[in-house]
Amino acid sequence: MFHDGTPLTADAVVTSISAISNEAHPGHNARVAKLMDLAAMTTEDDRVVVFETNNPNATFPWSLSEPGIAILGDSSEEFPINATGTFIFKEAIPEQLYRVEVNINYRLGQPGLDEVRVVVSSDPATAALAFEAGEVDMVIDYPELTLRE
DSSP, X not given: OOTXXXXXXXXXXXXXXXXXXXXXXTTOOHHHHHHHOEEEEEEEETTEEEEEESSOOTTHHHHTTOTTOOOOOOOOSSOSSOOOSSEEEEEEETTTEEEEEEOTTOTTOOOSOSEEEEEOOSOHHHXXXXXXXXXXXXXXXXXHHHHHO
16 A cells, blocks of 8 residues: 555556656666566456566565665645555655654564654764764765774
């Protein structure tokens, strides 16, 4: 089920994955399209998608877990990114902040976090200081010199 309550169907999967290979679509991702190497996708019913690759592709199941692949429902003002899963997209300020909140209706229960914020810092030293001060819980690309301390 998508965050807005609409069902996740095989057609939604085909629509989302088709966008990855469509160069005219904003969701186009040439790298992922090459990994999947799809010749065709069809649906057998509301719950089954049949994937046909151009060549034998033992890594195909793994490629479906790529971060560049997202199965999305129709967006709305309340759900601009209408996905599935533990967290619901709430806010994005490009190059500054990305925020999600817990999905209280998630089928596997709620995680131990109510919210996740990804704060972007263009200065690795500032990010390191925020981490050391307890203002953030994780820093990616921690400055090597600071790491040695």
